[in-house]
Amino acid sequence: MKPQLALYYSKYCYFCQKVLTFLQHKDMQLELRSTSVPEHAQALMAGGGKTQVPCLRIEHESGEVEWMYESDDIIRYLS
Ligand SMILES: N[C@@H](CCC(=O)N[C@@H](CS)C(=O)NCC(=O)O)C(=O)O
Structure with missing residues (x-):
């Protein structure tokens, strides 16, 4: 099974736009979680430890959750 992915982003963030573009x-569908929704912002802070966006939440089959913060790392991971 593939990891479950969700991208935390903000509409006004250049680095997020880079990942969204x-x-x-790539015509790739991904669950998008805007941090303008308070529960998403809280989940990002609680899980990843900072409010910085973009952040890709990667939930592995084992249940382990990884929080990937850098836009270049996210693009490389999804490539
Ligand atoms: N080097 C990072 C920069 C990300 C970044 O600076 N994000 C800004 C928004 S454009 C941010 O989240 N600032 C608020 C914070 O760090 O809590 C990347 O390429 O993803």
């Missing part, structure tokens, strides 16, 4: 070009 990459997803569009």
Whole structure:
């Protein structure tokens, strides 16, 4: 089974737009979680430890959860 992915993002963030444009070009569907929704912002802080976006939440089959913060790392991971 593939890891379950969710991208935390903000509409006004250049680095988020970079990742979102990459997803569009790849025609890749991903669950998007805007941090303008308070529960998403809280989950990001609680899980990843900081409010920085973009952040890719990767839930592995084992149940282990990884929080990937850097836009270049996220794009590399999804490539
Ligand atoms: N080097 C990071 C920069 C990300 C970044 O600076 N994000 C800003 C928004 S554009 C942010 O989340 N700032 C608020 C914070 O760090 O809590 C990347 O490429 O993803």
